[in-house]
Amino acid sequence: MSDHDATEWRPATRAIRAGRADNAGALAPILWASTTFATETVAEARDAATGISPSHFYARYGNPTVAAFEDAIAQLEGAEAARAFGSGMGAISSVVLGMVSSGDHVVVQRQIYGATQLLFQNVCPRFGIDVTWVDATEPGAFAAAVIPGRTTMVFAESPANPRLDLVDLAELGAIAGPLTVVDSTFATPLGQRPLEFGVDLVVHSATKGIAGHNDATIGVVAGARELIDWLYSFAVIQGAVASPFDAMNALRGIRTLDVRLARQTETAGAIAHFLEAHPRVAEVRWPGLESHPQFELAQRQMELPGAQLSFELVVDPDDPMAAGRTFVEGVEVVQFATSLGGPETLATHPASTTHVGLSPEELDASGISAATIRMSIGLEHVDDLLADLGRALDRI
Numbered sequence: 486m487s488d489h490d491a492t493e494w495r496p497a498t499r500a501i502r503a504g505r506a507d508n509a510g511a512l513a514p515i516l517w518a519s520t521t522f523a524t525e526t527v528a529e530a531r532d533a534a535t536g537i538s539p540s541h542f543y544a545r546y547g548n549p550t551v552a553a554f555e556d557a558i559a560q561l562e563g564a565e566a567a568r569a570f571g572s573g574m575g576a577i578s579s580v581v582l583g584m585v586s587s588g589d590h591v592v593v594q595r596q597i598y599g600a601t602q603l604l605f606q607n608v609c610p611r612f613g614i615d616v617t618w619v620d621a622t623e624p625g626a627f628a629a630a631v632i633p634g635r636t637t638m639v640f641a642e643s644p645a646n647p648r649l650d651l652v653d654l655a656e657l658g659a660i661a662g663p664l665t666v667v668d669s670t671f672a673t674p675l676g677q678r679p680l681e682f683g684v685d686l687v688v689h690s691a692t693k694g695i696a697g698h699n700d701a702t703i704g705v706v707a708g709a710r711e712l713i714d715w716l717y718s719f720a721v722i723q724g725a726v727a728s729p730f731d732a733m734n735a736l737r738g739i740r741t742l743d744v745r746l747a748r749q750t751e752t753a754g755a756i757a758h759f760l761e762a763h764p765r766v767a768e769v770r771w772p773g774l775e776s777h778p779q780f781e782l783a784q785r786q787m788e789l790p791g792a793q794l795s796f797e798l799v800v801d802p803d804d805p806m807a808a809g810r811t812f813v814e815g816v817e818v819v820q821f822a823t824s825l826g827g828p829e830t831l832a833t834h835p836a837s838t839t840h841v842g843l844s845p846e847e848l849d850a851s852g853i854s855a856a857t858i859r860m861s862i863g864l865e866h867v868d869d870l871l872a873d874l875g876r877a878l879d880r881i
């Protein structure tokens with residue numbers, strides 16, 4: 486990035502070149518495996534030890550390959566800076582435990598990733614952090630729950646698990662006072678950019694669509710440099726650092742994010758319409774469907790509705806688990822596995838796997854039924870996927 490201003494490029498173009506600033510002309514990302522770097526003088530070592538995110542000092546503080554990944558994410562999100570972590574939860578727990586203190590109050594979205602929910606529900610109370618849960622789909626709910634002078638963070642996720650509920654990003658970004666944070670994993674930086682709506686920090690499980698090949702476990706936070714620098718002082722103590730190898734794989738994945746997301750979205754649209762018309766399917770949720778209750782909002786704030794969808798099977802009241810089980814055991818092109826955003830199309834049945842311990846009432850409160858199926862659309866040919874889904878549905 487020397488003789489041109491990358492911020493003038495469209496995100497798809499930035500994704501091709503981002504994170505190559507210190508590559509000495511190499512087009513592929515460079516893997517720096519070294520955990521430590523030699524310095525000539527005490528002054529240099531002292532600068533590194535007391536500076537912020539030095540990339541040539543010691544791996545927990547920073548690493549050149551990880552720094553290249555952080556630079557790429559900052560460019561894609563339109564952020565001043567980014568900090569990578571060993572996983573999405575490494576990023577989320579660092580943001581919360583590094584920036585919220587005992588006695589503070591936080592507002593959290595009820596429809597949220599399971600481990601994030603456990604962080605706010607089980608860990609925060611141990612540290613004297615009060616949590617108010619709000620329904621993301623209710624207009625004004627986040628702002629109404631803020632206690633002036635006490636609320637220090639508002640944490641949201643959009644689109645959210647499992648019903649693909651959306652948060653109004655402009656409404657969230659307009660909240661003054663507390664730090665506003667959005668987990669934008671389902672969208673990726675090419676699907677939506679929360680910082681453009683005034684949100685303070687965007688977090689990703691880059692394990693998912695950003696790295697995009699099911700071969701890297703990595704998380705990231707992006708925002709104003711002042712906030713990322715503040716977070717750094719906690720992150721270096723917490724130690725949830727990103728592996729250089731995973732950062733390299735994520736950088737490789739980023740170059741094809743635009744084409745992957747475009748293709749996955751197109752296929753997701755075909756599948757959503759197919760499912761919506763199928764007699765064994767009761768309801769389909771995908772932000773690109775006009776039947777999605779927040780379709781207008783999706784049009785306003787998302788570049789693309791994305792690769793994630795969920796649906797409800799028609800159930801047999803005598804054996805509510807049967808339909809979901811028959812479906813996930815019946816698919817062949819689609820694979821029965823957790824995670825999302827990769828080349829493989831995956832289906833999960835939360836009621837018999839991730840949420841198996843919940844009672845019917847608790848499942849209901851989480852927006853999950855015995856017949857809920859969540860799918861991440863991959864890169865297989867759409868006709869093979871449609872034929873496979875048709876066969877699996879016919880067995881129910």
Ligand SMILES: *Cc1c(COP(=O)(O)O)cnc(C)c1O
Pocket residue numbers: 572573574575598600601642668670671690691692693702703704
């Ligand atoms: C997977 C996921 C996470 C957690 O990320 P890990 O990389 O598994 O730690 C957080 N939020 C969302 C929305 C996710 O899908």
